[in-house]
Amino acid sequence: xxxxxxxxxxxREDINHYExxxxxxxxxxxxxxxxxxxxxxxxxxxxxxxxIILESKENRKLNVNQTTAYSxxxxxxxxxxxxxxxxxxxxxxxxxFHDTHGQPFLxxxxxxxxxxxxxxxxxxxxxxxxxxxxxxxxLEIEEDVKKISDRAMSNMNI
Ligand SMILES: [Zn+2]
Ligand SMILES: [Zn+2]
Numbered sequence: 001x002x003x004x005x006x007x008x009x010x011x012r013e014d015i016n017h018y019e020x021x022x023x024x025x026x027x028x029x030x031x032x033x034x035x036x037x038x039x040x041x042x043x044x045x046x047x048x049x050x051x052i053i054l055e056s057k058e059n060r061k062l063n064v065n066q067t068t069a070y071s072x073x074x075x076x077x078x079x080x081x082x083x084x085x086x087x088x089x090x091x092x093x094x095x096x097f098h099d100t101h102g103q104p105f106l107x108x109x110x111x112x113x114x115x116x117x118x119x120x121x122x123x124x125x126x127x128x129x130x131x132x133x134x135x136x137x138x139l140e141i142e143e144d145v146k147k148i149s150d151r152a153m154s155n156m157n158i
Pocket of ligand 1: 088089090091092093128129130131132133
């Protein structure tokens with residue numbers, strides 16, 4: 001946790017160093033780049049370890065505040081994207097394009113919807129291409145749901 005806090009502090013300081021004339025858009029873009037650089041520097045193992053620490057803290061109801069919840073969901077999303085290796089976990093095709101940071105564009109889906117009590121945890125998230133993401137929400141085909149559920153379970157063993 002202290003690591004995340006000190007990283008956040010570093011981003012904040014970087015942002016404070018900008019001249020006043022700079023547009024918010026540029027500052028935000030730089031902020032995203034810094035964040036991306038930070039995530040790139042984490043190994044998958046490191047990422048998983050962080051999640052376990054954050055999760056156990058939440059379970060013990062320690063330090064539960066918005067910052068903790070936000071950090072955890074960011075790590076979970078990053079985990080889902082990272083384990084997918086740029087490949088949609090439903091249709092097995094490469095991401096249709098790369099985002100402005102050069103990362104494969106995939107969306108993170110919660111298999112059991114958060115709105116229906118699903119949890120924000122690594123066994124409940126999966127990276128999908130935009131088409132498959134629409135398809136799963138629109139049709140909810142049992143076979144598809146089973147495939148991504150199995151995938152999410154096996155991602156836990158990585
Ligand atoms: Zn797909
Ligand atoms: Zn979704």
